[in-house]
Amino acid sequence: MNMPLPEPERLLISELLSQYQAQAGGLLPLLHAVQDRLGFIPPSCVPLIAQAMNLSRAEVHGVITYYHFFRSTPPGQHVIQICRAEACQACGSEELMAHAEQILGCKSHDTSADGQYTLEPVYCLGLCASSPAVQIDDKLHARMTATKLQAAVAKLGSAS
Numbered sequence: 221m222n223m224p225l226p227e228p229e230r231l232l233i234s235e236l237l238s239q240y241q242a243q244a245g246g247l248l249p250l251l252h253a254v255q256d257r258l259g260f261i262p263p264s265c266v267p268l269i270a271q272a273m274n275l276s277r278a279e280v281h282g283v284i285t286y287y288h289f290f291r292s293t294p295p296g297q298h299v300i301q302i303c304r305a306e307a308c309q310a311c312g313s314e315e316l317m318a319h320a321e322q323i324l325g326c327k328s329h330d331t332s333a334d335g336q337y338t339l340e341p342v343y344c345l346g347l348c349a350s351s352p353a354v355q356i357d358d359k360l361h362a363r364m365t366a367t368k369l370q371a372a373v374a375k376l377g378s379a380s
Contacts, residue, residue: 223262223264224264225262225264225265225268229258229262229265230265230268232254232257232258233254233265233268233269234268236250236253236254236257237250237268237269237272237273239253240253240273241272241273246273247269247273247275247280247283248283250269250273251269251283251284251290254269255289255290255291258294259291259294259295260290260291260292260293260294260295261284261290261291261292262292263292266280266281266284288340288341288342288343289342293331295331295338296331296332296335296336296337296338297335297336297337298336298337298338298356298357298376299337299338299340299355299356299357300320300324300337300338300339300340300354300355300356300373301340301341301342301345301354301355301356302316302317302320302328302339302340302341302342302352302353302354302364303341303342303343303344303345303347303351303352303353303354304317304341304342304343305343305344305348307348307349307351308345308348308351308352308353310351311351311352312351312352312365313351313352313353315366316352316354316364316365316366316369317339317341319366319369319370320339320369321339323369323370323373324336324337324339324373325337326338326339327339328340328341329341336376336377337373337376342355345360346360347360347362350362350363351363352364354369354372356372356376
């Protein structure tokens with residue numbers, strides 16, 4: 221069962237719905253806007269979105285779950301995305317993901333127990349010629365190694 225949507229989030233959703241509900245193809249931009257503002261798309265807002273966009277709850281849920289970018293739970297304080305596309309795999313992203321799981325203390329698609337880190341696989345960050353690629357929060361990193369990743373994570377921890 222979904223938790224009720226707190227009033228500030230309900231007001232935000234209403235504001236965003238007024239911006240996107242009349243727009244043709246407005247569902248994806250709306251979902252991006254919700255996630256940009258809240259960090260995730262609360263399951264309890266799906267009925268509101270479905271009604272305003274004249275869609276079924278299943279259709280809205282299907283779009284949210286189809287795209288790996290969207291999340292239905294709050295992310296950790298820092299989001300670490302490791303590219304799993306072919307070029308990055310050829311340059312060691314599988315090993316990099318395993319190393320990230322070890323140092324962050326969480327598996328791919330999960331958040332660490334302390335809420336500090338969310339680890340996500342992504343499928344192309346646009347740095348194919350500089351693989352493997354990682355995005356930490358909003359910053360791209362090319363030619364990432366286990367040593368560089370460990371240093372970047374340590375820097376995040378010292379900045380908190």
